[in-house]
Amino acid sequence: MRPPVAERDRIVRLLVRFGSELRAAGLAVGSGDIMSYCAAMTELDPADLADLYWAGRTVLVCRRDDIAGYDRVFRRFFLGDDDQVAELLGLNAAAASQVSQSTLVIPAADPGADERGEEAVLGLMASGAETLRQKSFAACTPDELAAVRRIMARIRLTPPQRRTRRTRPARRGSVPDLRRIVRRSMRMHGEPAELCWRARKVRPRPLILILDVSGSMADYSRNLLQFAYSARRAAARVEVFCFGTRLTRITRELDHRRPDDALARAARTVFDWEGGTRIGASLESFVREWGRRGLCRGGIVVICSDGLDRGDPATLAAAMERLARLSYRIIWLNPHKGTDPAFRPSTLGMIVAAPHVHLLLSGHDLASLEELAALLPSLN
Amino acid sequence: MDRPESVSELADALRRGGYLADRGLATALFVALRMHRPVLLEGEVGVGKTEVAKVLAAIFGRRLIRLQCYEGIEVNQALYEWDYARQMLHIRALSQQQIADPDAVDKLFGPKFLVERPLLEAVRAGDGAVLLIDEVDRADDEFEAFLLEVLSDFQISIPEIGTIKADSPPLVILTSNRTRELHDALKRRCLYHWIGYPAPDRETEIVLLKEPGVGEALTRKVVAAVNRLRELDLAKPPGVAETIDWARTLHFLGETDLGQAAASDTLGAVVKERDDLELVRDNLADITSGE
Numbered sequence: 001m002r003p004p005v006a007e008r009d010r011i012v013r014l015l016v017r018f019g020s021e022l023r024a025a026g027l028a029v030g031s032g033d034i035m036s037y038c039a040a041m042t043e044l045d046p047a048d049l050a051d052l053y054w055a056g057r058t059v060l061v062c063r064r065d066d067i068a069g070y071d072r073v074f075r076r077f078f079l080g081d082d083d084q085v086a087e088l089l090g091l092n093a094a095a096a097s098q099v100s101q102s103t104l105v106i107p108a109a110d111p112g113a114d115e116r117g118e119e120a121v122l123g124l125m126a127s128g129a130e131t132l133r134q135k136s137f138a139a140c141t142p143d144e145l146a147a148v149r150r151i152m153a154r155i156r157l158t159p160p161q162r163r164t165r166r167t168r169p170a171r172r173g174s175v176p177d178l179r180r181i182v183r184r185s186m187r188m189h190g191e192p193a194e195l196c197w198r199a200r201k202v203r204p205r206p207l208i209l210i211l212d213v214s215g216s217m218a219d220y221s222r223n224l225l226q227f228a229y230s231a232r233r234a235a236a237r238v239e240v241f242c243f244g245t246r247l248t249r250i251t252r253e254l255d256h257r258r259p260d261d262a263l264a265r266a267a268r269t270v271f272d273w274e275g276g277t278r279i280g281a282s283l284e285s286f287v288r289e290w291g292r293r294g295l296c297r298g299g300i301v302v303i304c305s306d307g308l309d310r311g312d313p314a315t316l317a318a319a320m321e322r323l324a325r326l327s328y329r330i331i332w333l334n335p336h337k338g339t340d341p342a343f344r345p346s347t348l349g350m351i352v353a354a355p356h357v358h359l360l361l362s363g364h365d366l367a368s369l370e371e372l373a374a375l376l377p378s379l380n
Numbered sequence: 381m382d383r384p385e386s387v388s389e390l391a392d393a394l395r396r397g398g399y400l401a402d403r404g405l406a407t408a409l410f411v412a413l414r415m416h417r418p419v420l421l422e423g424e425v426g427v428g429k430t431e432v433a434k435v436l437a438a439i440f441g442r443r444l445i446r447l448q449c450y451e452g453i454e455v456n457q458a459l460y461e462w463d464y465a466r467q468m469l470h471i472r473a474l475s476q477q478q479i480a481d482p483d484a485v486d487k488l489f490g491p492k493f494l495v496e497r498p499l500l501e502a503v504r505a506g507d508g509a510v511l512l513i514d515e516v517d518r519a520d521d522e523f524e525a526f527l528l529e530v531l532s533d534f535q536i537s538i539p540e541i542g543t544i545k546a547d548s549p550p551l552v553i554l555t556s557n558r559t560r561e562l563h564d565a566l567k568r569r570c571l572y573h574w575i576g577y578p579a580p581d582r583e584t585e586i587v588l589l590k591e592p593g594v595g596e597a598l599t600r601k602v603v604a605a606v607n608r609l610r611e612l613d614l615a616k617p618p619g620v621a622e623t624i625d626w627a628r629t630l631h632f633l634g635e636t637d638l639g640q641a642a643a644s645d646t647l648g649a650v651v652k653e654r655d656d657l658e659l660v661r662d663n664l665a666d667i668t669s670g671e
Contacts, residue, residue: 036417039415043410043411044407044410050403054403054407058404058571058572059571059572061572062564062568063572064422164451165452178464178465178468179464181468182462182464182468185471186471189475190474287615288613292616294560322615322655
């Protein structure tokens with residue numbers, strides 16, 4: 001049952017407006033997506049809110065994290081008290097709200113959003129010192145920006161390699177390359193005159209940076225973030241996380257061409273700048289949400305922290321043990337180590353974590369970060 | 381039936397095939413069927429991502445073609461490969477018999493020596509097939525880029541044979557466990573649906589549909605217990621598949637109630653990590669207590 005042309009035009013216009021609202025809310029919705037949405041709605045019933053909701057969600061949303069944002073905009077746009085919208089759909093406002101209550105249950109308790117909310121509450125209760133404030137990197141001094149560029153120019157991060165399951169043609173290898181053997185033998189009237197081989201390819205291991213941005217690390221965390229940015233630019237498979245009282249993934253935020261933009265965006269995402277530290281809980285949530293899914297399998301995990309943990313040491317010990325099993329190597333950068341070769345960790349957190357740490361470096365200045373960069377390729 | 385007229389008709393068909401889909405999943409699949417777009421299903425382990433492809437194939441009487449992705453999967457394991465060993469033997473035979481057949485070379489690169497892999501098979505089968513690309517997150521990103529090409533126009537070029545194109549493309553279902561983020565370009569080509577854990581009532585329904593022999597009272601208890609397990613801080617929370625397994629195991633052992641002892645004996649069906657086992661055993665009384 002297709003609606004008449006004029007009505008279809010109105011529906012399309014409405015859907016386009018909905019699309020731009022989504023765009024305004026930060027979802028990446030392209031014109032092609034909106035076209036697909038309109039096409040989908042011609043197959044479905046535009047007057048049915050459930051169809052409108054689910055078709056939009058399946059076409060316009062392509063990331064789980066975006067579902068909550070979509071729900072918000074949808075609720076505001078189609079279920080708000082905008083009479084015009086209801087009218088356009090051939091429903092009066094009363095019917096619309098009725099429909100929404102009976103058939104369309106927007107899953108308000110999206111598991112992801114819920115988790116985050118809960119965590120936020122827990123975080124607030126657990127650490128009295130957490131100060132929820134944002135620290136702007138937009139106000140980077142010219143000196144600091146120059147420093148970023150200097151690091152970027154100087155540090156070449158080459159994570160160690162590992163052999164993959166893929167093969168490529170090679171002079172000598174373990175697997176005969178039948179394709180090439182046959183092709184070559186064609187020239188010799190089918191006489192396989194020479195043997196060709198394939199060898200396993202090598203690939204850089206993933207590098208995961210987990211940075212402490214809590215109060216006790218305040219003097220270093222800005223540098224570390226700059227380092228993370230340069231690392232992200234220098235090697236392809238780099239993931240960056242920050243934590244104070246809770247863990248935030250900032251990999252996407254750092255994917256910005258201009259360093260000031262990237263750092264500003266990352267700083268906006270991280271909520272617990274210079275607050276308390278809960279290393280154990282943060283690492284545990286890393287293991288549970290990311291590590292378990294394979295993000296750090298076979299990878300090098302670099303943790304930058306002073307080990308001043310306000311949480312339960314048992315949590316940290318358990319998290320470190322799991323992390324050690326999930327990843328290839330763990331490197332711990334402790335700025336308090338400085339240049340002292342006889343440094344022994346004194347904080348409880350460090351002592352608990354030490355058995356699982358492969359390498360302890362300092363990372364308090366540029367030179368020590370370069371030391372890290374130089375050590376990386378040799379970790380194989 | 382090959383062309384459901386409405387979302388509810390598709391949902392009913394799935395139910396008859398033994399799969400309970402919620403409105404969101406049914407809508408996504410309906411739109412995919414109508415618009416010939418691939419569907420990307422993400423969700424926790426064991427919520428029925430792969431199952432839905434199997435059921436779709438069954439209810440539409442289509443062939444299920446499965447491409448299981450793994451690290452290092454290459455184009456010639458997904459698309460096609462020449463049977464080199466046979467080609468070589470054939471060449472040898474020809475040259476030994478001194479047969480001067482002008483078509484010999486053409487035959488050498490003809491269908492007889494072509495080994496079809498799932499993607500080529502699916503393109504050939506067209507809408508007579510459901511193509512399941514399972515655990516696409518396990519393949520590496522080079523492979524993803526290649527998939528993108530195939531999924532956008534369902535056309536495969538083999539230099540020696542020519543271009544093979546699907547008149548009407550197969551229904552494609554991709555699944556991912558989110559071990560890594562997929563590229564946006566691939567996601568853009570697909571409809572997206574996140575499958576979460578079902579609500580307790582629906583989960584009970586699912587278990588009863590799958591294991592009709594298990595009593596409803598026991599099923600409700602098992603579902604309640606599993607939901608409590610999911611609230612615990614487990615490294616690997618149980619999926620729907622585990623719920624079904626647990627109910628089946630208890631039923632097989634002749635249990636009619638989920639007591640502490642029975643639960644403790646059969647815990648291996650739901651909890652599959654050592655650390656988790658310890659945590660669960662400590663809270664067993666709580667987990668098995670009533671509805």
